[in-house]
Amino acid sequence: MKLVISGYYGFNNIGDEAILASMIQSLREIQSDIEIVVLSNNPEFTKSTYRVEAVNRWNLKAIIKALKESDGLISGGGSLLQDQTGWKSVPYYSGIMYLAKLLGKPVYMYAQGVGPVDRLLNKWIVKIVLNKINRITVRDEESKQLLERLKIKQNISIVPDPVMGFTSENLNSDWMKEQDFEKPVVTVSVRDWKGLEDFKIKVAAALDTLVDEEDVEIAFLPMHGSHDYETSLQVAELMQKHSKIAPYDASIEEKIAIINYSEFLFGMRLHSLIFAGVVGTPFLALSYDPKIESYSNLTLQPVAGHVEKDDLNDLSNVLLKNYRSREELLDLMRGTTEEMKMTAKETANLAISIISSSNKSFLKSKAN
The missing domain is CATH 3.40.50.11720 (3-Deoxy-D-manno-octulosonic-acid transferase, N-terminal domain)
Structure with a gap:
């Protein structure tokens, strides 16, 4: 075929x-x-x-x-x-x-x-x-x-999203090893959105609060090349606390490995959230599109708010509360993602079956 x-x-x-x-x-x-x-x-x-x-x-x-x-x-x-x-x-x-x-x-x-x-x-x-x-x-x-x-x-x-069925025998990050993190790591995925700057300021302030209160380290993970790297850099520069930014050109496996290594993900890109679901890292989502709410609802993970709405004023407390509840969030996630992982591969089987049967039907109709 x-x-x-x-x-x-x-x-x-x-x-x-x-x-x-x-x-x-x-x-x-x-x-x-x-x-x-x-x-x-x-x-x-x-x-x-x-x-x-x-x-x-x-x-x-x-x-x-x-x-x-x-x-x-x-x-x-x-x-x-x-x-x-x-x-x-x-x-x-x-x-x-x-x-x-x-x-x-x-x-x-x-x-x-x-x-x-x-x-x-x-x-x-x-x-x-x-x-x-x-x-x-x-x-x-x-x-x-x-x-x-x-x-x-x-x-x-x-x-399920196809990525829920992704498997890899080599979840390794040379970048993570080079950083020699000594404290729990919170991974952050951000993207630019319609020139809005206010949400970046609030994200930076919330991350500073998290570092102060929980003594964690922040690692930005650009998901869409240099575009997300620039946004990550902007938020990092707005922070008072030190943070690190992972390579924007890291492989799929390495980016999944970084999330796997992390205690928690604060994510805006959908597939940062899906990667978290694949490896079992609890997350708090920041929405810019209905697809973010949809996946968060499927995995029973919280959404902090929407970048275009005035609902991020308490973001620091929301992030802090959900980080502290990460074990409970992980339990909720596991109850949903295991079935999603099993059924994701069935979509491929259906694709081959539908295309194969359609071609057989077409050839049969031509023969008649």
């Missing part, structure tokens, strides 16, 4: 790269000889990192060729169908799915988080395209409800 995978890959976003790594790992566990072609912004990086074929996601001719030679398309995972960070995502990813269907290929939507979709044109595009594809799986109830409001009539299943 030969599959094309479409998503936000080759952009140095560790969360999306972890999604791709997890999907490839799960697909290969089910079918070791599966051939995979990834639509990537950086094809050479994707080829060398994951041992797959890759084509430029902006090269229409190459995309058409890859789809023609494939058995089907996997779209996902991640937050592809949304217009919160820009209006172009919905037309692009929907367009790839529509093109696959025009070429007679089955399309499987893999554990996506859908929305927000606010533009009328984008709502129409999602409705038209998703009603034509073969199977839809989403990673939370909110995504399913949004698609149902958009009158999607296809079968919609809720499945």
